[in-house]
Amino acid sequence: xxxxxIGNWKMNLNVHEASLFVMKLAEGLPIKRDVExxxxxxxxxxxxxxxxxxxxxMKLGAQDCYWRDSGAFTGEISATQLRGLAQYILIGxxxxxxxxxxxxxxxxxxxxxxxxxxxxxxLCVGETEFEYDEGDTLHVLNDHVAGGLLNVGSDQIQDVIIxxxxxxxxxxxxxxxxxxxxxxxxxxxxxxxHMFGKNVAKNVPVLYGGSVNLTNARTILSxxxxxxxxxxGASLIAPEFVGMVEIAGEIAKQEEIKNE
Ligand code: PGA
Numbered sequence: 001x002x003x004x005x006i007g008n009w010k011m012n013l014n015v016h017e018a019s020l021f022v023m024k025l026a027e028g029l030p031i032k033r034d035v036e037x038x039x040x041x042x043x044x045x046x047x048x049x050x051x052x053x054x055x056x057x058m059k060l061g062a063q064d065c066y067w068r069d070s071g072a073f074t075g076e077i078s079a080t081q082l083r084g085l086a087q088y089i090l091i092g093x094x095x096x097x098x099x100x101x102x103x104x105x106x107x108x109x110x111x112x113x114x115x116x117x118x119x120x121x122x123l124c125v126g127e128t129e130f131e132y133d134e135g136d137t138l139h140v141l142n143d144h145v146a147g148g149l150l151n152v153g154s155d156q157i158q159d160v161i162i163x164x165x166x167x168x169x170x171x172x173x174x175x176x177x178x179x180x181x182x183x184x185x186x187x188x189x190x191x192x193x194h195m196f197g198k199n200v201a202k203n204v205p206v207l208y209g210g211s212v213n214l215t216n217a218r219t220i221l222s223x224x225x226x227x228x229x230x231x232x233g234a235s236l237i238a239p240e241f242v243g244m245v246e247i248a249g250e251i252a253k254q255e256e257i258k259n260e
Pocket of ligand 1: 008165169170171172209210211212230231232233234
């Protein structure tokens with residue numbers, strides 16, 4: 001199965017810096033048949049970067065969108081406006097949920113807005129440290145997945161990506177054990193299977209995000225059921241990000257040989 005390496009730049013780099021960074025990235029970034037490399041800069045950099053990048057080498061994603069297509073929503077950017085600039089949209093990132101108070105209802109509207117506009121939503125789900133300590137991961141993941149995908153049609157689910165991002169792992173330097181990631185992926189796929197059937201659930205890409213770096217990328221990418229990485233801080237270090245794409249390519253190839 002195809003691997004996804006998605007870089008979430010968050011609120012970093014101005015337009016000029018973004019362009020310089022992409023230039024550096026482009027020098028080393030391999031083009032791999034089985035790896036989809038995506039960078040998610042700030043909205044303001046999407047347009048210039050869409051003209052700059054080699055679209056075979058990398059794709060663009062937005063970090064968020066508003067769920068209405070147009071209208072009197074000062075300061076917002078819709079999925080309709082992102083068409084032609086980005087192919088992916090991160091939705092429900094933990095910083096959106098916890099700093100900006102987005103709830104499952106709003107997140108589900110955003111997932112639908114992305115799909116309605118032919119963009120791929122990357123629905124982020126994951127438990128907080130408190131929920132992890134309380135042993136509530138299962139319920140939180142079920143709620144986030146069910147809440148985010150509630151009105152998605154069975155003809156649309158194949159266009160959705162899920163990213164498992166434990167809130168306590170984001171930017172903290174801590175990651176769950178591989179078996180915990182594997183368990184979380186199972187929970188996510190089981191919930192999708194309940195909603196859309198087993199065959200569909202098998203094919204929905206599930207990524208991991210939270211303190212991924214070049215050192216732990218191979219271990220995490222080797223976890224059963226994981227189809228890629230959502231990378232924050234390390235996506236702004238060119239050799240780290242390039243290295244992860246290389247590793248994803250190697251693992252995709254090994255899987256292909258194994259499945260032959
Ligand atoms: P991090 O962020 O890799 O810096 O932990 C991941 C994310 O927020 O998507």
